[in-house]
Amino acid sequence: MKKLSMLLCMVALLLTSCTRNEKQADATAVQPKVTEDEPQGRRCAAMDVLNEQLKADPALAGRMAAIENLTARVQKDKSLLRLQADGSILIPVVVNVLYRTTAQNVSAAQIQSQIDVLNADYNALNSDYSSVPALFSPVKASVGVHFVLKSVVRQSTTKTSWSTNDAMKKSAQGGINPTTPDSVLNIWVVGAMSGGVIGYAQFPGGASATDGVVIAYNCFGNTGAAASPFNLGRTATHEVGHWLNLRHIWGDATCGTDYVDDTPFHNAANYGCPSYPHYSTCSGTPVEQTMNYMDYTDDACMYMFTAGQKTRMLATFVSGGGRTLFAQ
Template sequence: MKKVALSVMAVLMLFSCQNDNNSELETQESAAITQRKCATQDVLEAQLREDPTLALRMNQIEDFTKKAMLTGRIVNGKVEIPVIVNVLYRTSSENISDAQIQSQIDVLNDDYNASNDDFSQVPSVFSGIKANVGITFVLEAINRKSTTKTSWGTNDKMKKTSQGGIAPTSPTTKLNMWVCTIGGGILGYAQFPGGSSSTDGVAIDAKYFGVSGTANYPYNLGRTATHEVGHWMNLRHIWGDANCGSDLVSDTPTHNDANYGVPTYPHYSTCTGTPVEMTMNYMDYTDDRGMFMFSNGQKSRMAAIFVSGGARSGFGS
């Protein structure tokens, strides 16, 4: 059983990963991406340094989540999430089409409702815990803004009008997504529940959003957004951002570290028990074509934030 209790110090330690230099991110030219890189943990570490109370709020959310799961207080039926997409563009390729944006919403609906074509590829060892999360996404509005920036970095500038970005729309009741060039090899990042509403949402690089138009192989199946929205719903990386770390979910195997590309199945962990790693989980770092499932434990963890009193109860139905 994975340890799920968190102290304030544990939160700080859990997310103590190497920080990206935002000034470098903003000036670095985009290069071919060969390995998935999500900056969610790095962004959280910076937020924890800037706001010591965030660790306390996240601990409270973690306590609430555990109690909600233990008592069965999770949302019944569908949670429907309105989505606002904010496009920041300098070039025509960054100004992605409405069709490309809708293709990403379609992928989210498939992946979170187990209607993705590759869901049938889940290995039999995980067949008893593969999940239909049962959350739907509805595109409500698209905002577009021309900019002179070549890249935005990971310090939330794209979310601030004072920095040339677009402020979030009703973030307590709508999922805001920013599509722009992030830079530094970052595909995307999200804000965990508990952070400031003024920066709440998910940022995705325009080259890895949706399944058409500018979407670049091997991240051209919309799974970057599936991964980042998972963070926004309180999921951690499956390896717990540490060697043999915990993702705070009991039914996912303990991973050595992040996996890349499309690992050959079965891929064994050298952690205690030598489990088969769930490399096809959306919260690993594999290529888009290599990830196609959530677990029931992850489903329960996500559902817990939508109940009355939960961190995202404004979205609950």
């Protein structure tokens, strides 16, 4: 089990270890070439982006450390959550669509399908929730937050590929500026991203001007242009988890920590659909929770959050947690 004492060393380790650990995790599986039309290997760039943000903004480490200290207090005293735990938090969503082709200009139905998936996955209403193995059934959880589509902003572009430098979030760089990001979740739906990335998110504590989630158009929602194996809307579920301060389940290191006590240690990221039980070689050889939304498995093979992850996410809505205005 992860120890809360590890929280305080997180920020100090980020600058020196995250890039190395991401590469170490990715090296455990052979990654097929990802094309614009056929996403194959899940590749989330949230930690890469965080690394760059920490280098560019010296104050970010301090803000994130304060959020982690608060989260640690909430994990020890869940009464601090108060109203956050009653399932009443409503998250307005603005979807910003940047398209070059007709397929990339995702339909209203595809957009709504993604909102529906988020509501199902974050409230344990997904049909595969019942597939959680008995071993993990005692810790599976409904997070109890809800999402509602506020508006859709569309803009055509000539870009054939986007990088993770947040250009899609800036009108001066051909993107779309976020809509009131302090109280609205902005999701940018884009065409192909460089390096085979299919999505990334900004963690709480980052700059308001770049806050939100980015997702490739063919990994968004569960209809329309959504393409297998990421055609069930779980890329957004995973990235919104980061936006609510969840880390990858393997902790972006071999047998690393995600700062949650009820998720088992993982060797590294898992891809595809691992057979259950999939044992870790970490201390105690635990069964890995490959069906957790914060792993790298295919959409059809991830379908649960844990109670500890729920607490960590709800802590972001407590004053000082980075998402406070969403709980007003």
